[in-house]
Amino acid sequence: MRAADRAAPAETRGETGAGARTAAARLAGAAREAVRRASTVSLVLYALALGAGIGLATADYATRGGYPFGGVAVGAWTAWPRTGSVGADPYARAVNARRGEIPLAIGEGMLLTAAQDDEGQALDATCTYTIAGITPPARAWTVTVAGRGPRDPERTIVREGYTSTETLRERDGRFVITLSPEVQAGNWLPMPRASGPVRLALRLYDTPVAASAGTLDRAALPAVTRTGCAA
């Protein structure tokens, strides 16, 4: 790569003097010239650099942020039953190691996340949403909201989430949590930031569902519905 690189700019410079052709044609000509003149050593170096560069970049991309795959999509929610178990895929293990995450084990509980509402639109901090319905059987659960990236230190956090005990319920046991930047009656979950995308996390603790996440039904999870937007 180094040798080929050196050859290419020299060629380009030489042809800048001629100055007649367009930049694209010059670049193509330089590349062709470099390919024609490249020695075996420079080709080997080029292959090694290409392999290292693309390999490292894609590995970094795949293990940065959230888990790349292994989730079970149920309505607006995505369940992550296996990220903490011995059967976790190598990508999930790498993501956990990079973030210092301690995932929930199968016998302990299960994490579900939602970055979209039921219609597939991304959750936005300027909008109001209701999280309504029931949860799968669990001894305890929590619904929390978080924005991506570091927290705004200026903003005082009133509340980050609800636990199953705290939540006010309807007579039939269903609940409605309102996620909104404005104060609401009932279970009000304030938006964690002024604008930008947010995501919800539903953690079920001591639940039998973790072992059979594939059979989860949409109706067994709370629905996330957008009711209005400020902007």
Place this chain on the structure above:
Amino acid sequence: MTPRGRFLLATLAGLVLAGLVHIGVVLLIPRLSETDALSRARTGEGLDHAMPVYTLVTGDGPAPPEAWLPIPDPAVAVGICAYDLADGPMRVSARTGPLMLSLAVHGRRGAFYAVTDQAAVRGALDLVVLTRAQYDEALANADENDVSRDVRIVAPDLRGYVVVRVIAALPSQRPAANTAVQAVSCTVDLPAEDKAGG
């Protein structure tokens, strides 16, 4: 071979190499990472109780300083006990209280065992993490008349950690949850003591 063919061959070789590098790096990240839970748990190895990892915010306490979990649950206090089975089997004892408590044993490849306080016998949950050899030894030394209430778990690797989670269902239970995490004891089970006791 034409120059162009050689160049294409080099590109192809580079892409194949990229695939190998990608797979190798992804597999190596957990082993080489210095910020993963296992490496961080190691700093608390000398403690005889669970090292608090995420302490809940209470009325008089400021934001927890030792929080390194990326997106923690604000209602769950988390503690961690690192073990190195080369020193001997690890005994984790928890007393159950009004709050829900769970223990999960993590090895290098992930969690291989988890138990909640519902499995407790007379309010006590005793977990012993050991290697296969230590397990065989414990079985051989066991007294038939003495009924053990320990839950014995054979670990796949020598090193790992036990995670303690206590859920505070209400904000008023948060101080109790923080205390409950610290009250879990993690000690090395020395065989000499076993023999003296039995």
